[in-house]
Amino acid sequence: MEVAASTIAVIQITKEIGKICAKYIHGVRHAKRDIERLQSKASALHGVLTRLNNQPQANIDTKALQECSEDLRSIKERLEPRKKHAAMQRIGLRALKWPFTSKEIEDHVQALEKYLVLFNTALQLDVHDKVSDAEQDRILEKLAYAGDALFNSYDTEQRHRMCLENTRVEVLQQAMEYFADHSSRCIFWLKGLAGTGKSTIASTMAFRLKAGNSPVATFFFKRGHGDLSHVRKLIPTIVRQLAARSSFYRQDIVAVIKKEPDLGNSANFREQYEKLLVEPLRGLLHANPSHTKFYIIMDALDECEEERDLQMLLKLMAKTDNLPQLGLKILVTSRPELSIRNGFEKIPSIFHRNLALEDVPRSVVDRDIRTYLGHELKEIQHQFLLRADWPDEQDINTLASKAGGLFIFAATACRYIGGSLQAKPDVRLKQICSTIAPNKLMTEELDQMYTIILQNSIRGRYTREERQEAQKGFQHTVGSIVSLLSPLPISQLFNLLQGDQISSQDELEGALRTLHAVIHVPDDSNAPVQPLHLSFRDFLLDPNRCLDRYFWVNERQIHQNLVVDCLRLLSSSLSRNICHLPSPGTLRSEADPKTIDQALSPAIQYACQHWAEHAQRGELVVDDHGPVHLFLRTHFLHWLRCMSLMGMISEAISTLLKLADMTNVSE
Helix, strand or coil: CHHHHHHHHHHHHHHHHHHHHHHHHHHCCCCHHHHHHHHHHHHHHHHHHHHHHCCCCCCCCHHHHHHHHHHHHHHHHHHCCHHHHHHHHHCCCCCCCCCCCHHHHHHHHHHHHHHHHHHHHHCCCCHHHCCCHHHHHHHHCCCCCCHHHCCCCHHHHHHCCCCCCCCCHHHHHHHHHHHHCCCCCCEEEEECCCCCCHHHHHHHHHHHHHHCCCCEEEEECCCCCHHHHCCCCHHHHHHHHHHHHCHHHHHHHHHHHHHCHHHHHCCCHHHHHHHHHHHHHHHHHHHCCCCCCEEEEEECHHHCCCHHHHHHHHHHHHHCCCHHHHCEEEEEEECCCHHHHHHHHCCCHHHEEEEEHHHCCHHHHHHHHHHHHHHHHHHHHHHHCCCCCCCCHHHHHHHHHHHCCCHHHHHHHHHHHHCCCCCCHHHHHHHHHHHCCCCCCCCHHHHHHHHHHHHHCCCCCCCHHHHHHHHHHHHHHHHHHHHCCCCCEHHHHHHHHCCCCCCCHHHHHHHHHCCCCCEECCCCCCCECEECCHHHHHHHHCCCCCCCCCCCCCHHHHHHHHHHHHHHHHHHHCCCCCCCCCCCCCCHHHCCHHHHHHHCCHHHHHHHHHHHHHHHHCCCCECCCCHHHHHHHHHHHHHHHHHHHCCCHHHHHHHHHHHHHHECCCC
């Protein structure tokens, strides 16, 4: 009884440390890696000791248990210095300050790892099958990983903020109730039109689950963003996240990868789904029927560009035996596209639950939009030192009414009103409130908002020739940005697009400076330039929505232009042994990745990978003496070598097959 009581006490401490670490992750940025390492070890100990407590026959080293308890209590006490914490809170200062150095964390992690080995031995695990953390990490790196797909990645945080306090309360409550529910419904489908706030809700749910120390994995799809626009890395990315939060699942995954090292990069999505996700979970279920739940959040499923992959994912979930018993809870958000609706119709209704954001009472949505507008406009009032009673309540109500239930309208309006330091927020607010007319079409007010922003970006007097040149420049820059298959940083974007229309990077940055409300140009020069919301891309490419022909982007023509841009860059860059390797036959595995990245810039890698896809989307005909033929005649082997060095030889073969379909063979 005494040993059992001690074990339970240690289990409780590990749980508390995990929760405290979750708060530090949110409040302290500079030590995130150290915090996550400590949290991971505490979580692993919690899992091992929980299983140990369920096996009374296990031989527990009481001395080790006592030492572990003392070490954990010491860690916990340093994590929550109560007096200082309370005093700082009373005077309104930020209380969270990470109390450990990296060296101290390393010592604690090693000590906790020692206890993990001891307690796992007590569980009669085969010590010879155990591998160190470093070895496990090395093996897990064989899983193809899309880091930008995580809800808290830099890219995702730039695109999606979390719900403002006291907004989306009802929707979030329903989602949390679903996650806490023990019924057979293991899939929650949150559907809604573009701009209704689905991704913001998904981000908030992911944060809450992670803050509660729950094993949660996220994948935020994004059209035109390389790995985020298809399912090739979906399963490996999810699996690596779950493995980081569960030591038992981690061990099973390591064993699977040791047996099949290529599985993490396999093109066989079905095999990855079964062997990396479903089968290990079945093993956990068999070993411990009461094992903790795993949570998966897949956002913007409709932005997966390959409909076949999308249907495969939904089909696999529909056909997985005992899916509800695996301990999985899955949140999926998407537009209600036909292919996705059809997929969910094939999943038994007892296994999933739907919530359409359009079904949330309009009064509730308008209330939340007013709250959001009030908060954002108040921030603008402080920034520009406007009068204390700005904005008027009437203007907030008018904006909320014009938003038509679309949060993207409210967010875009605030970005535009805040503008640059030269902007006049009060003038812009009145302009929006007075210009946009009421109507019944769902997207019309958003379209008018985008039109206002674009027209204001070119205000001034132009000659006819200057206006035509400005229009060509807009088409080439903004049209290309919304049509790229993967976003690029500003310097690399210039390298790809430079020519008659864009002669310098400063000119490119200047062209985008007035479009901050719709295009994100980050301060970090290595971060990608991209539309703030997919609805802006949809607007520009649809002639029935973008009625001002100055701004309408002809998608087919833009893709053809991008083919020319890609081939121009490659023709001027590619050469024999471009990476200056010891010999032309040097294998990719023998080359230093830094050497490859230095020789092949992101713009060159983009052009190598995507020029044929742009040709296909632009419906380009490949014929004799055309740009594609002239490029391949000179640089075919150079291009093929680059694709090999990038680890994309299978994609090169796919490119050649696409070209065969586009080729017009001369007699």
